Amino acid sequence: MNLLEIMRASPVIPVIAIDDIRHAVPMAKALVAGGIRVLEVTLRTQHGLAAIRAIAEQVPEAILGVGTLTRREEFAQARDAGAVFGVSPGLTTALIHAASASGLPLLPGVMTPSEVMAAREAGFQQVKLFPAVPAGGVGMLNAIAGPIPDMLFCPTGGITQETAAQFLACKNVACVGGSWLTPKDAMAAGDWERITALAKAASALR
Numbered sequence: 047m048n049l050l051e052i053m054r055a056s057p058v059i060p061v062i063a064i065d066d067i068r069h070a071v072p073m074a075k076a077l078v079a080g081g082i083r084v085l086e087v088t089l090r091t092q093h094g095l096a097a098i099r100a101i102a103e104q105v106p107e108a109i110l111g112v113g114t115l116t117r118r119e120e121f122a123q124a125r126d127a128g129a130v131f132g133v134s135p136g137l138t139t140a141l142i143h144a145a146s147a148s149g150l151p152l153l154p155g156v157m158t159p160s161e162v163m164a165a166r167e168a169g170f171q172q173v174k175l176f177p178a179v180p181a182g183g184v185g186m187l188n189a190i191a192g193p194i195p196d197m198l199f200c201p202t203g204g205i206t207q208e209t210a211a212q213f214l215a216c217k218n219v220a221c222v223g224g225s226w227l228t229p230k231d232a233m234a235a236g237d238w239e240r241i242t243a244l245a246k247a248a249s250a251l252r
Contacts (some may be wrong), residue, residue, distance in 0.1 A: 049151040049172050052109055052131055053200055053220040056084040058210060058248040060227040061113060061202060062097075063090045069233050070097035074105040076238035077227065080245020086133055086223065088113035089120060095127045102128025115152075118144035125150050133223075135176055137161070142168055153200060157181045162194055172198045174223065178213070179204025187216045207244070211251055224248075 047055070060077060062085060064070050070093070074085060085108050087098050094112070102110055112124035113133040121144040124132060129150065134141055137154035145152035155176035156162045165173050175181055178201035182189070187199060201213050202223030213222045227248055232240045 047109065047130065049131060049153060050198070050220070052084055052111070052151070053153070053172060053198070055109055056082050056249065057214055057221050057252040058082060058227065059084045059086050059111070059200065059202075059221055059223045060245075060248075061223050061225045062087045062228050063225075064093040064097040065091055065230075065233070067093045067096050067100070069236070070100045071104045072236070072238050073228060073233060073241060074101045074108050076241040077245045078105060078107055080242040081249030082227065082245040083107060084109045084111065084221075086111045086113040087129075089116075089124075090114050095123055098124060098127040098129050111153075112150075115141065121145055121148035121150055124148075133174060135174075137165055137168070137170075155202075159190060159194065162190060162197055166194070166197060171196065172200070172220065175199045175201040175203075177203030178222075184212050184216060187213070187218055191216070191218045207247065210248070214251055 110129050111131040112129040115132045115134040118140045125148045132150045133153045135155040153174050155174045156165050198220050199218050200221050205222050205224045207226050210222050213219050227244045
């Protein structure tokens with residue numbers, strides 16, 4: 047799948063931080079059961095790569111991405127663990143080269159019009175507005191759509207279940223990212239039914 051197909055496969059891409067490796071597989075199964083197949087497992091915890099490997103092996107129906115890519119060596123590690131796309135909070139020359147070398151489609155983070163234009167010049171047509179709410183949220187996306195109409199966004203950062211539909215209504219938004227699908231208390235309690243319910247609500251946002 048190319049990046050555009052991945053972004054359009056789910057209206058919401060859950061941004062997942064795994065604190066307990068035992069939660070990775072049942073959490074992924076719960077999300078998929080609720081209709082959310084595209085998952086972004088971040089490298090914000092020590093279990094990120096191990097979680098990606100476990101999900102890739104045991105939940106093959108998931109479209110598995112790796113988030114918080116900030117160092118060039120992480121691209122090959124994520125690919126080898128089973129990720130099929132990458133997400134970064136920003137974009138640098140080193141990350142561009144690492145993404146190309148690894149073969150992982152990259153969704154890079156941008157925050158300003160200049161960064162959007164720089165990403166486009168580097169060959170990207172899809173980007174992540176991050177952090178979306180501090181960057182201006184829906185107003186920022188609508189403003190960018192005028193002078194830069196050919197870029198497609200996945201806004202992430204500060205979006206909630208209550209506000210996601212407002213972002214998805216923007217003509218230049220393909221999907222949104224959010225952490226509300228995997229609340230820490232639900233993860234800690236192993237409340238997979240709650241996570242499936244949140245996934246069902248999110249999948250109905252399209």
